Amino acid sequence: MTLIVAMTIGVAIVAAAGLWRDYLYARVCSLMLRDLRAEIFDQLHRLTPSSSGSEDNAGETAHFSTDLAAIEHALVSAVPWALLPALDVAIGTTLLFMLEWRLAVIAALVFPLALIGPRIVAPRATRASRERKDQEAAVLRDVQENISARQMIRAFRLEALMRARFIGRVDHLVAGSTRTGFLGALVERSAGIGILLLQVVRARHSIRIRRLRIRRDAADSARSRSIAARR
Amino acid sequence: MTLGPIVRFVARSAAWVRPYRGLAAVIALGLILEAAFTASVPLAFRMLIARLRRAIPIC
Incomplete structure (x- = not known):
């Protein structure tokens, strides 16, 4: 009974912490992208206007639209696709080695x-x-x-x-x-x-x-x- | 897969995160908590089943 109660409390805490973490991460990503946009904008004014005209303009516009969208996608995906799985792998592998090292060697x-x-x-x-x-x-x-x-x-x-x-x-x-x-x-x-x-x-x-x-x-x-x- | 671009992206991202390192530390703590809980759930179930088996010998 104690274990079930502990697990239930754990689920509630982890769910709440997860939601709070999601919000914080979304905010940090937005702030980072704001800084990046400002940085690109400053760079735009530092560059000398080139002779090729519209071709370069389109490239610069693409930096603000498609390139930034790609960076945003990479940043937003970093937690669910890279950081969390990496942590899961590290903790899971350590646990597996502690529980059954022969199985862990095969799993490695x-x-x-x-x-x-x-x-x-x-x-x-x-x-x-x-x-x-x-x-x-x-x-x-x-x-x-x-x-x-x-x-x-x-x-x-x-x-x-x-x-x-x-x-x-x-x-x-x-x-x-x-x-x-x-x-x-x-x-x-x-x-x-x-x-x-x-x-x-x-x-x-x-x-x-x-x-x-x-x-x-x-x-x-x-x-x-x-x-x-x-x- | 070449690791170069990934390492460069991570290094660049680290520079972007630097102004928000306090928030990043809180996020990292949350991630560790989440991963630790995910890893502990199967173990908790194992313990639960072991206890149930001890309590009810038919199981």
């Missing part, structure tokens, strides 16, 4: 196995993600160009040409997004496949140990029966 094999897949796929995923960022910047550049030259496009009846060019860029973006999404999922899945392989190995190992124990117990009982029969 998960680390190299889980890293092999992502090591192969991750560079491609990074490249694909960078290409997608460039494609997004190109789409933004097109939109900006069309907004600023709207009157001229109408006057020279260039709408169809501009639309075809824009659709071409968006199609490129679709291909890039698909590739990035697929490779990103593959990074995660390849780590999962390593873990599944290890579980199969561990299950086989457990079955072997259990069979050995059964044989040993059977041999022991047969031996004790024969000793009893001799007496």
Whole structure:
């Protein structure tokens, strides 16, 4: 009964602390992004205006929109996808070594196995993600160009040409997004496949140990029966 | 996976966190508490089942 009460109190405390931590983390992320926005804005004024004009403007605008969104995503995902799992792994591994070191040694094999897949796929995923960022910047550049030259496009009846060019860029973006999404999922899945392989190995190992124990117990009982029969 | 970009991002993020290190310390404490509780739940269940087995021999 004491244990159940302690667990219930623990759940309440951890839930409350978790909610408070979520709020604090969201606030820290927002404050960090505010600082970063101000830093980029200051850098924008420090830079000398380049001759390439609209192309650079689109790149700078992309820093404020897509690049900052990527940083925000990385910061927000850091706790649920990196910090908390890392802590779980550290505490879980320590506990496992304290409880059953042989099982923990087998379980520790998960680390190299889980890293092999992502090591192969991750560079491609990074490249694909960078290409997608460039494609997004190109789409933004097109939109900006069309907004600023709207009157001229109408006057020279260039709408169809501009639309075809824009659709071409968006199609490129679709291909890039698909590739990035697929490779990103593959990074995660390849780590999962390593873990599944290890579980199969561990299950086989457990079955072997259990069979050995059964044989040993059977041999022991047969031996004790024969000793009893001799007496 | 090359660790370089991840290390660079973490180092850069550490510089961004520096002005809010007090809040970051509270968040870290919360994370440790959460992880410790998550790890202790299966152990608590093991203890609970062991106690139940002792109390009710049929289990």
